[in-house]
Amino acid sequence: MAVIRGLFVYPVKSCGAIALDHAQLETQGLMWDRHWMVVDATGRFVSQREYAAMARVVPAFVEEGVQLTMEGIETALTLPFEPRGNEARVNATVWKDTFDALD
Numbered sequence: 840m841a842v843i844r845g846l847f848v849y850p851v852k853s854c855g856a857i858a859l860d861h862a863q864l865e866t867q868g869l870m871w872d873r874h875w876m877v878v879d880a881t882g883r884f885v886s887q888r889e890y891a892a893m894a895r896v897v898p899a900f901v902e903e904g905v906q907l908t909m910e911g912i913e914t915a916l917t918l919p920f921e922p923r924g925n926e927a928r929v930n931a932t933v934w935k936d937t938f939d940a941l942d
Contacts, residue, residue, distance in 0.1 A: 850872070850874055853893045895910060926942050928941060
C-alpha cells in the first residue's frame, strides 16, 4: 500500500519547494508544480546542477502569484499566476525538448 507522507510542489524548476496539505491534480501533474523555470540567454534551462544557489530560492504562494525570496537579497520577485498578455514568446529547451515559452 502506498502512503503519502509529504506533499510538495516546486513552482520554479530547481528552486525550493512549498509544502502542501492538499493539492489540485491537473492533466500535467500537481497545480503550479514546475510551472516556471530559469533559462540562460540561449533559452536553455539551468538547474541546481550548474548553480547550487538555486536551492536557496524560497517560493511562497501569495495572492497575485508565487513570490521568490533568497537570504541576503532584499528584493522579492513575484511571478504572476496568469500571463499579463505582453510577454514575448521565446524558444526554451529542457534536455532535448524545445518549445515555446513565455518570457
